[in-house]
Amino acid sequence: xxxxxxxxxxxxxxxxxxxxxxxxxxxxxxxxxxxxxxxxxxxxxxxxxxxxxxxxxxxxxxxxxxxxxxxxxxxxxxxxxxxxxxxxxxxxxxxxxxxxxxxxxxxxxxxxxxxxxxxxxxxxxxxxxxxxxxxxxxxxxxxxxxxxxxxxxxxxxxxxxxxxxxxxxxxxxxxxxxxxxxxxxxxxxxxxxxxxxxxxxxxxxxxxxxxxxxxxxxxxxxxxxxxxxxxxxxxxxxxxxxxxxxxxxxxxxxxxxxxxxxxxxxxxxxxxxxxxxxxxxxxxxxxxxxxxxxxxxxxxxxxxxxxxxxxxxxxxxxxxxxxxxxxxxxxxxxxxxxxxxxxxxxxxxxxxxxxxxxxxxxxxxxxxxxxxxxxxxxxxxxxxxxxxxxxxxxxxxxxxxxxxxxxxxxxxxxxxxxxxxxxxxxxxxxxxxxxxxxxxxxxxxxxxxxxxxxxxxxxxxxxxxxxxxxxxxxxx
Amino acid sequence: xxxxxxxxxxxxxxxxxxxxxxxxxxxxxxxxxxxxxxxxxxxxxxxxxxxxxxxxxxxxxxxxxxxxxxxxxxxxxxxxxxxxxxxxxxxxxxxxxxxxxxxxxxxxxxxxxxxxxxxxxxxxxxxxxxxxxxxxxxxxxxxxxxxxxxxxxxxxxxxxxxxxxxxxxxxxxxxxxxxxxxxxxxxxxxxxxxxxxx
Ligand code: SF4
Numbered sequence: 001x002x003x004x005x006x007x008x009x010x011x012x013x014x015x016x017x018x019x020x021x022x023x024x025x026x027x028x029x030x031x032x033x034x035x036x037x038x039x040x041x042x043x044x045x046x047x048x049x050x051x052x053x054x055x056x057x058x059x060x061x062x063x064x065x066x067x068x069x070x071x072x073x074x075x076x077x078x079x080x081x082x083x084x085x086x087x088x089x090x091x092x093x094x095x096x097x098x099x100x101x102x103x104x105x106x107x108x109x110x111x112x113x114x115x116x117x118x119x120x121x122x123x124x125x126x127x128x129x130x131x132x133x134x135x136x137x138x139x140x141x142x143x144x145x146x147x148x149x150x151x152x153x154x155x156x157x158x159x160x161x162x163x164x165x166x167x168x169x170x171x172x173x174x175x176x177x178x179x180x181x182x183x184x185x186x187x188x189x190x191x192x193x194x195x196x197x198x199x200x201x202x203x204x205x206x207x208x209x210x211x212x213x214x215x216x217x218x219x220x221x222x223x224x225x226x227x228x229x230x231x232x233x234x235x236x237x238x239x240x241x242x243x244x245x246x247x248x249x250x251x252x253x254x255x256x257x258x259x260x261x262x263x264x265x266x267x268x269x270x271x272x273x274x275x276x277x278x279x280x281x282x283x284x285x286x287x288x289x290x291x292x293x294x295x296x297x298x299x300x301x302x303x304x305x306x307x308x309x310x311x312x313x314x315x316x317x318x319x320x321x322x323x324x325x326x327x328x329x330x331x332x333x334x335x336x337x338x339x340x341x342x343x344x345x346x347x348x349x350x351x352x353x354x355x356x357x358x359x360x361x362x363x364x365x366x367x368x369x370x371x372x373x374x375x376x377x378x379x380x381x382x383x384x385x386x387x388x389x390x391x392x393x394x395x396x397x398x399x400x401x402x403x404x405x406x407x408x409x410x411x412x413x414x415x416x417x418x419x420x421x422x423x424x425x426x427x428x429x430x431x432x433x434x435x436x437x438x439x440x441x442x443x444x445x446x447x448x449x450x451x452x453x454x455x456x457x458x459x460x461x462x463x464x465x466x467x468x469x470x471x472x473x474x475x476x
Numbered sequence: 477x478x479x480x481x482x483x484x485x486x487x488x489x490x491x492x493x494x495x496x497x498x499x500x501x502x503x504x505x506x507x508x509x510x511x512x513x514x515x516x517x518x519x520x521x522x523x524x525x526x527x528x529x530x531x532x533x534x535x536x537x538x539x540x541x542x543x544x545x546x547x548x549x550x551x552x553x554x555x556x557x558x559x560x561x562x563x564x565x566x567x568x569x570x571x572x573x574x575x576x577x578x579x580x581x582x583x584x585x586x587x588x589x590x591x592x593x594x595x596x597x598x599x600x601x602x603x604x605x606x607x608x609x610x611x612x613x614x615x616x617x618x619x620x621x622x623x624x625x626x627x628x629x630x631x632x633x634x635x636x637x638x639x640x641x642x643x644x645x646x647x648x649x650x651x652x653x654x655x656x657x658x659x660x661x662x663x664x665x666x667x668x669x670x671x672x673x674x
Binding site: 017018020022023024026028030031037038040041044049051057058059060065066078080081083084087118119121122123124129130131144145146147148149150152153156157158159161163195196199200226229231249250251252253256259260263264295297314315316317319320323413414415432434435436437440 | 493504510511544545546550555574580583584593597646653664669670
């Protein structure tokens with residue numbers, strides 16, 4: 001009988017070009033996504049060495065990190081950002097790479113457009129010079145972030161030397177309680193295993209609660225794998241995956257589609273396959289979470305209080321916790337629900353898909369944003385923006401007092417003009433609450449879209465499980 | 477890439493866990509399209525404080541950094557490795573490192589050494605005294621020594637070690653396998669469902 005295999009092992013083995021003795025394996029890359037921030041030095045390296053892009057048909061580029069989110073954004077005022085975007089345009093033209101530019105109907109955050117275009121598919125290897133490439137693992141792809149030297153390597157050879165990671169199965173079993181979302185699943189996992197809890201592992205998320213998630217929810221979970229240190233996060237493809245992909249621009253059509261589905265059905269982990277590590281989480285134990293500190297692992301339930309730094313294990317840990325509290329201007333013992341906020345950011349490759357906007361719109365419908373709060377919605381892509389406008393979500397947000405903006409990374413990392421002022425406190429649907437991430441001196445609390453929307457209305461964090469929906473019938 | 481063989485230098489202690497790449501090089505410096513000029517922006521926000529370790533006279537010119545667990549977590553920005561290297565750091569000692577940072581550092585001639593917490597705590601204590609405590613890190617011998625008779629051995633991945641010792645370029649190494657790549661692509665491209673574009 002054949003040895004049972006994990007999904008990771010199947011994808012890995014199908015992409016081994018060669019395994020030279022005493023060296024890392026050389027792994028083939030099916031899809032390479034490129035954006036403006038981590039690619040200029042890589043293209044420059046190719047130019048200096050006189051090398052072409054080896055497979056332009058496996059390379060796609062977009063602009064997302066730097067682009068302003070206002071309507072006049074074609075004319076970027078920041079000259080350095082403009083030069084970087086200009087450099088990507090020149091590089092794509094010179095090397096023959098397809099670019100989804102600012103005014104393309106398919107522009108968006110790089111991890112949004114791969115799936116939307118149907119370029120992201122089960123069983124593929126996918127890389128990008130961006131740590132949240134793990135997002136694409138939601139389709140049963142092996143997807144991971146790389147540095148700029150590696151971007152150059154992939155451009156030149158369509159391969160990467162890679163050490164084989166270990167495997168880690170995280171099963172979330174049971175039904176999610178009301179008000180608990182995909183974002184809370186992944187925050188709950190990081191809270192349990194820590195920000196280095198999965199370092200060196202490719203994670204497979206499994207269990208009935210994961211299988212019940214939409215593709216949007218699965219992408220949210222896989223997106224934050226890197227926040228637990230994992231090389232990649234994967235979810236087995238199934239009918240939900242196929243339904244999402246069918247008919248998309250770069251998805252196979254006709255007989256090729258049937259062939260593809262047959263191949264994809266062989267990908268899930270075989271019964272009895274061994275993982276290097278396993279963790280089972282009961283879905284009913286999960287709650288809506290809020291991060292209180294400056295690392296995604298510093299997270300507690302909405303009904304909890306800010307913890308005491310004395311609980312750190314080592315001096316370095318205690319220093320880190322105390323530093324985080326000081327930076328966040330919080331005192332141990334403060335109930336999370338008493339923390340007042342100034343800003344709300346609904347956006348990023350974690351939570352700016354259509355389902356996220358629907359969930360948030362449903363919460364704010366019929367309410368007004370708190371007078372102290374400035375709230376913005378930045379759809380993750382042009383396609384999400386268009387869809388939301390078709391459904392009238394933009395109107396619900398605008399009526400409530402939200403700012404409705406153009407797609408991009410925006411205040412997830414504040415490389416464009418969308419930033420927090422020093423001392424401002426933000427409820428954010430993004431993935432990182434590092435010091436200064438959303439603007440120097442800015443304070444970030446990570447939450448789900450529904451929790452962010454409720455915080456916008458209340459001016460402080462509030463338990464979404466007790467929310468009174470005013471116009472539940474307005475949106476599906 | 478500059479080879480790494482043996483390095484003797486004072487040691488700067490950064491006693492913090494989970495130092496992320498956003499701190500190592502904040503985003504406002506990622507808009508540049510060059511590969512150089514990042515050294516002066518290393519730990520930019522933290523360096524605004526006069527008491528930050530790198531601002532203290534005892535640690536000027538240190539080429540070895542001691543840090544807490546999970547150093548280099550977060551963003552994949554290779555700018556973090558460029559900033560460390562261009563500032564002058566050639567070696568970081570910590571209990572653990574984040575994955576992507578680990579490979580970025582290797583590609584820029586920075587040696588990352590993983591040491592057990594107890595060993596690091598001892599080194600931290602000495603480095604914190606600020607009186608020029610120095611270490612010699614030898615990748616040829618896989619040892620760390622000081623002037624007082626300390627000798628620690630450390631492990632390295634054999635392939636990464638060869639690359640660092642020889643200053644080898646990865647793309648050149650991969651291109652040696654050109655024939656295998658051509659054969660692989662012929663087979664692999666036949667699978668429609670593995671194509672990026674239908
Ligand atoms: S939205 Fe944020 S996390 Fe996602 S790619 Fe952009 S900057 Fe990175």
